[in-house]
Amino acid sequence: MLTFSLKQNLAVEMKGRHLVLTGRLMNRKLAFKDEFGEPLVMTEKEFYSAYEKKDILVSEEQPVLGRVPSVRNAPPDLTCWPKAHAEEALRRAAYLDELLQEGNGVLPGNGKLMGLIQGIATRRNDAKPPSPSTVRRWARLYLRGKCTVRLVPAHNMKGRTHVVKGRLEELLEETLETSFLKEERPRVNQLYDAFVLRVEEENTHLLPADQLKLPSEMTVRRYIDRLDPYLLDCARLGKYAADNKHRDATGKLLVKQILDRWEIDHTLLDVLVVDPVTGKVIGRPYITVVLDRRSRMVMAFLIHLAAPNTESVLRVIERAIRPKVAWLENHPEVENDWPARGLPLVIFPDNAAEFHALDSVLAFDELGIEILYPRSRGPQMKGAIERFFRTLAVALIHCLRGTTFSNSRERGDYPAEERACLTLQELEALVLRWVVDVYHQKPHRGLYGKTPAEVWRAGETERTPRLPNDLDALEAVLGLRRPATRVHHYGIELDGQQYHCPELGELARRLGEDARVDVRYRDELGYVWVRDPFRNTFLQVPNKDKEMVGMSRDIYNAARARVRDEKGDANDRHRVRVAYASIMAEAEAARQSNKMRQRRFATKTKTDPNGQPRSSQGAEVAAASPVPVPAYEPPSELPAMSIRPRSN
Numbered sequence: 001m002l003t004f005s006l007k008q009n010l011a012v013e014m015k016g017r018h019l020v021l022t023g024r025l026m027n028r029k030l031a032f033k034d035e036f037g038e039p040l041v042m043t044e045k046e047f048y049s050a051y052e053k054k055d056i057l058v059s060e061e062q063p064v065l066g067r068v069p070s071v072r073n074a075p076p077d078l079t080c081w082p083k084a085h086a087e088e089a090l091r092r093a094a095y096l097d098e099l100l101q102e103g104n105g106v107l108p109g110n111g112k113l114m115g116l117i118q119g120i121a122t123r124r125n126d127a128k129p130p131s132p133s134t135v136r137r138w139a140r141l142y143l144r145g146k147c148t149v150r151l152v153p154a155h156n157m158k159g160r161t162h163v164v165k166g167r168l169e170e171l172l173e174e175t176l177e178t179s180f181l182k183e184e185r186p187r188v189n190q191l192y193d194a195f196v197l198r199v200e201e202e203n204t205h206l207l208p209a210d211q212l213k214l215p216s217e218m219t220v221r222r223y224i225d226r227l228d229p230y231l232l233d234c235a236r237l238g239k240y241a242a243d244n245k246h247r248d249a250t251g252k253l254l255v256k257q258i259l260d261r262w263e264i265d266h267t268l269l270d271v272l273v274v275d276p277v278t279g280k281v282i283g284r285p286y287i288t289v290v291l292d293r294r295s296r297m298v299m300a301f302l303i304h305l306a307a308p309n310t311e312s313v314l315r316v317i318e319r320a321i322r323p324k325v326a327w328l329e330n331h332p333e334v335e336n337d338w339p340a341r342g343l344p345l346v347i348f349p350d351n352a353a354e355f356h357a358l359d360s361v362l363a364f365d366e367l368g369i370e371i372l373y374p375r376s377r378g379p380q381m382k383g384a385i386e387r388f389f390r391t392l393a394v395a396l397i398h399c400l401r402g403t404t405f406s407n408s409r410e411r412g413d414y415p416a417e418e419r420a421c422l423t424l425q426e427l428e429a430l431v432l433r434w435v436v437d438v439y440h441q442k443p444h445r446g447l448y449g450k451t452p453a454e455v456w457r458a459g460e461t462e463r464t465p466r467l468p469n470d471l472d473a474l475e476a477v478l479g480l481r482r483p484a485t486r487v488h489h490y491g492i493e494l495d496g497q498q499y500h501c502p503e504l505g506e507l508a509r510r511l512g513e514d515a516r517v518d519v520r521y522r523d524e525l526g527y528v529w530v531r532d533p534f535r536n537t538f539l540q541v542p543n544k545d546k547e548m549v550g551m552s553r554d555i556y557n558a559a560r561a562r563v564r565d566e567k568g569d570a571n572d573r574h575r576v577r578v579a580y581a582s583i584m585a586e587a588e589a590a591r592q593s594n595k596m597r598q599r600r601f602a603t604k605t606k607t608d609p610n611g612q613p614r615s616s617q618g619a620e621v622a623a624a625s626p627v628p629v630p631a632y633e634p635p636s637e638l639p640a641m642s643i644r645p646r647s648n
Contacts, residue, residue, distance in 0.1 A: 001366065001473055003066045003343060004058050005464040006030065006044070011059040014050065018059075045337065048323035051471075058469040066466060068343065068368030085152050092151040095120055095135060096142050107139055127210065134170050137177075164223055168212050171198045172223065180224075181235035188224065192217045258459035261293040262320070262344045263385040266308040270393055272402040272420035273305075273427055281420050284404065285427065287392075288312055290320040291385045292340065293348075295455040296444050298388070298435050299340045300324075303428045310359050311523070314478040317347075317363070321467070321474060331432055338436050339456055342465025346370045359481050366477045384446070388439075396434045400427075476529035476538035479520035487515040492530070492541070494519060495557060496571055497548060499528050499541040507532055507539070525551045545573070556580055 004010060010021040012032075019032040019040060030047055032040040050056040058065075098120050099107060107113060110132045121129035130138070141150040153169060164172060172195055179194040180186055196214060203211050224232075233242035255261050266288045272281050286308055290299040300319035304312055319327075324338040347369050364371050398405055402420030405411040422430070440453045447455050468474045485492050487508040491500025507530070508515045520529040520538065526549035529538045543549065548556075559579035560570040568575055 001068045001368075001477065002058075002060060002469040003068060003466040004064070004469055005066070005466050006047070007064060007464055009062075009064050011062045011064075013057045013059060015055060044339075045325055048341070049325040049329070051467075052323060052326045054471070060469060065469065068366070088153055089148050089151040091126075092130075092138050093142065093148045094124070095130065096138055096151075099135065100139075107136060128167055130170065133174060137174070164215055164219065167202070168199070168215070171195065171202060171212075172220065174198070176224075181232070183236065183238070185236045188221055189217065191224075192220050195220065255294045257463045258292055258294045258297070258456055259342050259344045259463060259465060260346065262299060262347045263291045263293055264313070264316070264347060264349050265289060265385045265389070266312075267389045269303070269427075270397050270404045270406060271400050271422065271427065272404060272416055273422055273424050274402075274420050276423040276425070279421075281402075281417050285424060286312075287431070288316045289385060289388065290316055291388055292344075292456070293384055295459055296384060296388070296447060296452040297340050297440065297456045298452075301431065301435070303424060303431065305424065311480065313349075313360055314363060314480075318474060318478045321367075322471065323467070327432075328436075331429055333429075334433050334436050336436050336441060336453070338440070339453075339460070342467060343367060344369055346372055348372050359479075362481060363478050387446075391439070392431075392434075395438070396431065400430070470537075472529075472540065473538055475522075476520045476531070479522050479529060482519040482521065484516045485519045487511070487517055491544065492517065492519060492528070494521060494528060495553060496560060496573075496576070497525060497556075498544045499530075500544055501539070501541050503539050504530060504541050507534075510534060521553070523553045525549070525553050525556060547577070551580070555583060559583055 006021065008021055008023055012019050012021075017040075018035045020034075022031045022033050025031055025041065029041050029043050032042070034040065047056065051058075095117070099113070099116055102108075102116055108116070113132045113135065117129050117132065117135065120126070138151060142148075175191060175195045175198055180188075180191040199212050199214050206212070266286050269285050269287050271284065273283065273285055274280060275282050283305060285303050285305050288302045288304070288308060290301070291297070292299055300316050302312055302316040302319065306312070321341065321343055323341045328334055328338055347364065349371065361371065393406065397403060400422060402416055402422060403414075404416045405414070441451050443449045443451055482494060485494065487504065491498050491504060493499075504517075507517070511517070511533075518531040518533075520531070525543060527540050527542045530541050531538055556576065559576050559582075562579045562583070563572065563575050564570045570576065
């Protein structure tokens, strides 16, 4: 993916006018000249607004453009490994599948297991079957989701792998587990002696031509040097001793520039939100936040009711990379700019499943972003974002009507459900205003008294943020994926939908028979993205059924499932549309049935029918302040209390 920065000689096209960036003026405005030498001055805000609206296009043929680096983050499919390693993983999986099927998901005892292994080896014509201990080690990896990738030989990412491989690698790994990773902390020469005995014992069962070649002790030492020293010390010294030994690596973090490192995490907000139509409490939302570690600048956030998943991660990353001008245009109450934008070098998530998902990992690969997963129970590695969550809760969330506070002790008798009145959209507006106008403008102790906005602006002089040339390509990269999708004469098919355009037909002809393409998609049914491998670009391919534009993929799939439950044909588009309309009608009927509750709720909480707060005189309440006053106020005078001795 091509990227650009606002640097001198950047060439762009604005409504047919070719412009070149000549520099910045004293007021930080951007100075351009067109092909006739006529000047044009605009602010960064104006530039990024036109860029997001596609009124400004970045020319691809110019030397000042960059390209995202090639990054491989834990490649999740076998095509990412050398052919020999992939074949070895498939071999191991074949053994395990047969053995687990024979034992109904459980491996038998060693006596029976040996016989079963020999039988499989005979059928597969495998001259080097694994030992029972090796099979059990494979099973411990494989049974964590039956993922074949976990069976790829562990040495595949190391150098000089040609020395120790195959059965020799297996024997060395077994020897490490039994003779080296122990609290007694044996020496490497003792490990090597045990390894020699294992190799010699193995060779007694092999023909002269199949004898294993014993590597030198130095080769074994190099092998150990490539292992994670922290994990080695955890096994040999204990966790706490390892933490103390590696404290400089695990406890201290020095980030010198903006966009060096992002932290991303989710949390459940301590506030209840209501349905905008019914006023009914619909639950506590989640917030996903991306934080720049150097400046403490919030790069983006996403408030959502569904549990965090891959799509929410990809959406918030897209928000973080894009300029925020278009977002702020919908919130004129925000007073300050939000300059956060650009592609980071490293992102530091937690170990939740959505960050390990295939779509997330591959998206980060294409954007040139390295993922650093924290080790278990290492929260200090993402302490900045956890501190942000605490600040957000205390400074804003616990001051809102309908807050649940952090726990029941803090909440006391506060009636959270009765006081709840904020919709999801209103909550997002409040959080947005607090982040931009309060948090970014407040001096931060970790920044030596400077504000996140000041540190970011200063950081832009050292590293100018890089942005994708094409925001459509960014959207495609951060979409969900369906690789190796067959291209038919009518186009491609995804979730029962057909997509086609002339450009896709031309691409299929270039790819030849049995053409397969990489497809990216989102919840929107109206279009998908298809990667053109020849030009390394994405084609936006529309749905052949124009009635699908704007429809939700999730609801449509739910409609297909309903048709299947009714013993119907899920590919019957008319019947599925009827089911889709039925689901939407049921949702609307549920809203209508709650009208009386809505009116009672509005009267009780002094809100209008849309959940908007209103005054007791009937006038609408003004826009909420960035730091709302606490919703719950005790009465000015408490009733008199009489204390009497308890009668027995």
